[in-house]
Amino acid sequence: MRTIQLAVPPVAELPDIGAVLDRWQSDDGPLHLHIGDLGWYSLRGGDATAQALRVWRCGDSIRAIGLLDGQDLLRLSVDPDFSHDDSLARQIESDIDSSNSAVFGTGAAIVEARGATRLCDRLKARGWGADEAWTPLSRDLSLPVEEPGIRVEVAGPDDAEAWTAVHWSAFRGVPYTTDARERFVSRWHAMMSGPFSSRAQCLLGYDSSGVPIAVTTVWSAGPNRPGLLEPLAVHRDHQGHGYGKAIAIAAAKSLQQLGSSSASVCAESSNKGAVAAYSSAGYTPRTQVRDLRRDS
Ligand SMILES: CC(C)(COP(=O)(O)OP(=O)(O)OC[C@H]1O[C@@H](n2cnc3c(N)ncnc32)[C@H](O)[C@@H]1OP(=O)(O)O)[C@@H](O)C(=O)NCCC(=O)NCCS
Structure with missing residues (x-):
């Protein structure tokens, strides 16, 4: 079985990452991390945007994209075909909880992962609680x-x-x-x-x-x-x-x-x-x- 690996992408990969996020947007799906969120973050420049990204891949295929929108907030989109995938959820959970600061340091942290059903189940089972409420709206x-x-x-x-x-x-x-x-x-x-x-x-x-x-x-x-x-x-x-x-x-x-x-x-x-x-x-x-x- 191929392993899922986490990496911080080089700035040259940003357009490809944006294109993957585009494919994951649909009217039937969750309102999750969007190219516009990366775009707004890019006020800080392309290099800083790449540094704030966390990308989980299986081989060449991107399975999840996270934006560290501040030190303690990870905003995540998961490939909708893998929203219930346990091995992906386990790997992301392990990276989030890892003491090597791959994502967070120790202490308080927030994860926005609206389409990542399995990951959310795992985090809740581990004691993560509900944060403040947001209202998605669409026209x-x-x-x-x-x-x-x-x-x-x-x-x-x-x-x-x-x-x-x-x-x-x-x-x-x-x-x-x-x-x-x-x-x-x-x-x-x-x-x-x-x-x-x-x-x-x-x-x-x-x-x-x-x-x-x-x-x-x-x-x-x-x-x-x-x-x-x-x-x-x-x-x-x-x-x-x-x-x-x-x-x-x-x-x-x-x-x-x-x-x-x-x-x-x-x-x-x-x-x-x-x-x-x-x-x-x-x-x-x-x-x-x-x-x-x-x-x-
Ligand atoms: C949110 C914001 C854009 C609203 O702009 P605004 O010009 O004050 O809103 P409008 O005058 O167009 O009001 C539109 C409707 O919302 C209602 N409304 C506006 N503020 C309200 C409030 N604080 N509580 C309840 N209703 C409110 C109005 O009564 C109006 O209702 P109606 O059309 O049925 O008569 C403005 O307050 C703002 O810039 N806030 C700070 C930035 C922000 O929060 N942006 C949104 C982030 S998602």
């Missing part, structure tokens, strides 16, 4: 998508400052200092010229007086597969006026034009505003999912 793109009701443009290099400023305001809410701006803009350019940039479209929405107020990035996994929204944000001073709904509709429209079968997103269930905005934009909430947590 079927086989039907027409309405106009968003605001002007929305695809953001080019000259829009990096405006795009990042809206994102910063929504997620940080502290002043966008010169240092922070220079750093974020440079990371944005790294992402948009990085290994997954051909799959990305950054969108910038404006209010009626031409002020940029809403942003999102949509990521295509190729025709007839679910595309991903990551991230989506409305400037803090402009929330509560329908712009979140509008940019989520614009995201669906863009993904439809890119050939996606659906527009998907996963929001923390506690983020009531996000779940409400997506729902209002025609995204249907699916059953809540929880990551698995090992306490220290």
Whole structure:
């Protein structure tokens, strides 16, 4: 029997890894690690993205791909044909629990492994508990998508400052200092010229007086597969006026034009505003999912 081996891939393999992740996306399957998650992580550059990946192979064939999204969080996709495979689950479990830091150090850790049925069973049996709840949402793109009701443009290099400023305001809410701006803009350019940039479209929405107020990035996994929204944000001073709904509709429209079968997103269930905005934009909430947590 061939053994399953874990490796950190070289940066040159990123496009191939993205292509494998694409093949694992389907509307019937779980909303698991998507090329868009790797794409958003690539704000940190291609080398850092490769370093954060953990790839399990059997011979030449990739069976599972994990992104260490921070030291203690592994976000994992498993080949859907092997979601119930015990030998794969055993190997991943052993690497996760290993003291050689192949994945985690000792102490608290979280695994997001939405399609990895066997692995989740094994981790639960070993005492891993449920972490906070997330709500996957998706919008079927086989039907027409309405106009968003605001002007929305695809953001080019000259829009990096405006795009990042809206994102910063929504997620940080502290002043966008010169240092922070220079750093974020440079990371944005790294992402948009990085290994997954051909799959990305950054969108910038404006209010009626031409002020940029809403942003999102949509990521295509190729025709007839679910595309991903990551991230989506409305400037803090402009929330509560329908712009979140509008940019989520614009995201669906863009993904439809890119050939996606659906527009998907996963929001923390506690983020009531996000779940409400997506729902209002025609995204249907699916059953809540929880990551698995090992306490220290
Ligand atoms: C989530 C976010 C994008 C929503 O944008 P917004 O412009 O404030 O939302 P909208 O005004 O378009 O509201 C859309 C709907 O959601 C509802 N809603 C908005 N915030 C809400 C809240 N906190 N609680 C309950 N409902 C809320 C609105 O009432 C509206 O409902 P309706 O269309 O049925 O009337 C915005 O709050 C944001 O940028 N938050 C920080 C970043 C973030 O969390 N992004 C999402 C990550 S997945």
